[in-house]
Ligand SMILES: Nc1ncnc2c1ncn2[C@@H]1O[C@H](COP(=O)(O)OP(=O)(O)OP(=O)(O)O)[C@@H](O)[C@H]1O
C-alpha cells in the first residue's frame with residue numbers, strides 16, 4: 001500500500017530526512033520510535049503533504065500513485081489520515097461543520113452523494129460512542145480550549161469518521177490518561193481491518209501493549225537505523241536508545 | 254480642477270439655493286443651527302491630507318472630484334427597488350435618493366409610546382428637540398457633520414418613551430439609484446431612548462448605478478438611564494458610493510449601547526463613531542467588520558469617552574482586505590481623571606489577502622485616571638498556514654478551507670448582531686463574498 005524509497009527532505013535548508021525506506025502492507029501496524037528531534041513528525045508531515053518541507057530526493061508510492069504528486073486534500077481523500085502530534089485550535093469553526101465538510105468532500109471524490117443531516121448525525125453518534133467522546137466537546141469550536149487529551153481524542157474521533165486506509169498517529173498516546181489511552185487504543189483496534197494500515201509514532205511501549213505492532217522501527221537522524229518485531233520496543237523500553245545510536249553513529253562515521 | 258477654497262465657495266452658493274428652497278421653515282431654531290454650521294465649514298474648509306484625522310482618507314478630495322454641491326437641491330427620480338430586507342419582520346422606513354418613500358414605509362401598529370417621524374415633523378412637533386439636536390456633535394465636531402447640519406432636510410426622529418420596549422426592530426433602508434445622475438443625500442437621524450427603554454435599529458444602505466452616490470449622514474443617540482440600544486449599520490453600496498457617517502452616542506447611568514458597523518463594499522466609506530459615557534455603570538460595545546475588495550476604501554475612526562467611574566467599553570473591529578482595497582482603523586479611548594475603575598478593551602485584527610491591500614491601524618489611548626483596566630491590541634497578517642493545513646489534511650479543498658477560516662474570523666463580529674434574520678443575511682453575504 002505504501003512504499004517509501006530513499007526519501008529525503010529538508011526544512012529551511014536543513015536536512016531532516018536522510019533516506020527513509022519503509023514498506024507498509026494492508027492490514028499491518030508499524031510502530032516508529034526514536035529520540036526527540038529524529039524526524040518522526042517530519043516524516044508524518046511529509047506523507048500528509050505539508051508544504052513547508054522540501055523533498056530532496058526519493059519517492060513515495062501509495063496505492064499505486066505517486067503520493068508526493070498529490071495535494072494534502074487529495075491525499076486525505078485517497079485515505080491518508082494524519083493524527084497530529086499538536087492539533088491546531090481553530091476558533092470559530094465548529095467541529096461538526098468541519099467534519100461534515102471534510103466527509104462530504106471525501107465522499108464526493110469517490111463519487112458518493114453527500115450525507116444528509118440525519119445520516120450525518122447518526123454516523124457521528126455511532127463514532128462518538130466508539131471513542132467515548134462527549135457531545136459537548138464537539139459542539140465547540142474545533143479544538144479551541146480543548147485539553148491536550150481532548151485534542152488527541154478528537155483526532156481519533158475524526159479518524160473514526162473518515163475511515164482512512166492509511167492512518168498515521170503521531171504520538172496520539174502522549175498526554176492521555178490511562179483510561180483515555182485504553183479507549184483510544186480500543187477505538188484504533190476496532191477500526192482495524194485487513195485492508196487498512198496504521199503507522200504509530202510513539203515514545204512508549206505502553207501503547208504497544210494495547211495496539212500490537214507487526215513491525216517496530218527506530219528512526220534516528222532522519223534514517224531508519226533498526227527494524228524488528230514488537231520485542232524491539234520492549235528492548236528499547238529497557239535499554240533506551242544509546243546502544244542503537246552508537247551502532248548507527250559508528251557505521252556512518 | 255478647483256482648489257479647496259473654490260469648492261467650499263460652491264458649497265456656500267449651494268446653501269443660498271437650498272435656503273431659498275426651504276419655503277417658510279427658515280424661522281426655526283434648526284435654521285439658525287444650519288447657518289452656524291455653514292459658517293463653520295466655510296471657515297475651516299474640508300479636511301485635506303494634512304489633517305491628522307483624515308490623513309489616509311481624503312474624503313474632501315473624493316467629493317470634490319465627483320460631486321458638484323449645487324446639485325443639492327435637484328430632485329432626482331426615486332425608483333424604489335426591492336431589497337433583501339423587505340420580508341424581515343419589523344417596522345420599515347424606506348428612503349430613496351435622499352427622500353422618504355412613504356408608499357413603501359410601514360410602521361404598522363407602532364405603540365403610542367414610540368414616536369418615529371421625519372426630521373421635518375419633529376422640528377414642528379417635538380418641543381424639546383432643540384435641547385437634543387446637535388448637542389452631541391458639539392462635543393465631537395467634524396467638518397462633515399457641519400456640512401450635514403447645514404444641508405440635512407431628511408432624517409428619522411425616534412423617541413421611545415419611558416419603560417417601553419420596542420417589540421420589533423426598526424429597519425431604516427436607504428437606496429440610491431445613480432443610473433441617471435449622481436445622487437446627493439444628507440440624512441439627520443436622532444434617537445431619544447428614555448429611561449428603562451429598549452430600541453433596536455437596523456440601518457441598511459444600498460446603491461445602484463454608475464454615477465456617484467454621496468451620502469452624508471449624522472446620527473445622534475441619547476441613551477437615558479437604564480436604557481438599551483442596539484444599532485446596526487449595514488453598508489452595502491456599490492463601487493461608486495461615497496459615504497461619510499458620523500454617529501454619536503450619549504449614555505446615562507446604567508445604560509447599554511451596542512453599535513455594529515458592517516461594511517462589505519463601496520468606493521470610499523468613512524465612519525466616525527463617538528460614544529460619551531457620562532455616568533457610572535454604563536456599557537458600550539463597538540463591533541465592526543470591513544470585508545472589502547477591488548478599490549474599496551473603508552476608514553473607521555472610533556472614540557469612546559469615559560467620563561465617570563465604573564464604566565465599561567468593549568471594541569472589536571476586524572478587517573479582511575483583498576485586491577487593492579484599503580482599510581483604516583483608529584480607535585481612541587479617553588479615560589478622564591474622574592473615571593476610576595474604568596474597564597476598556599479594544600481589539601483590531603486584520604487579514605490581508607493580497608500584496609496590494611493596505612491597512613493602517615492605530616490605537617490611541619489617553620488615560621488620566623490611575624485605577625483603570627485598559628487593554629488594546631492590533632494584529633495584521635495572512636491566514637494561518639497551520640490551520641489551513643489541518644483542514645486540507647482532512648480532505649477539504651484549499652479554497653473551501655480558506656473560506657471556512659475567513660468566515661470564522663468575520664463571524665466573531667457578526668455574532669454580536671442579535672436580530673436573527675439580519676445575522677443570517679449577513680452570514681450569507683459574507684459566504685458569497687468569500688467564496689466568489
Ligand atoms: N519548520 C521547521 N523549521 C526548522 N526546523 C524544523 C522545522 N520542523 C522540524 N524541524 C527540526 O527537524 C528536526 C526533526 O523534528 P521532528 O518534529 O520531525 O522530530 P520528532 O522526531 O517528531 O521529535 P519528537 O519526538 O520531539 O516529536 C528537529 O531538529 C526540528 O527542530
Ligand SMILES: [Mg+2]
Nearest residue numbers: 040041042085
Ligand atoms: Mg514529533
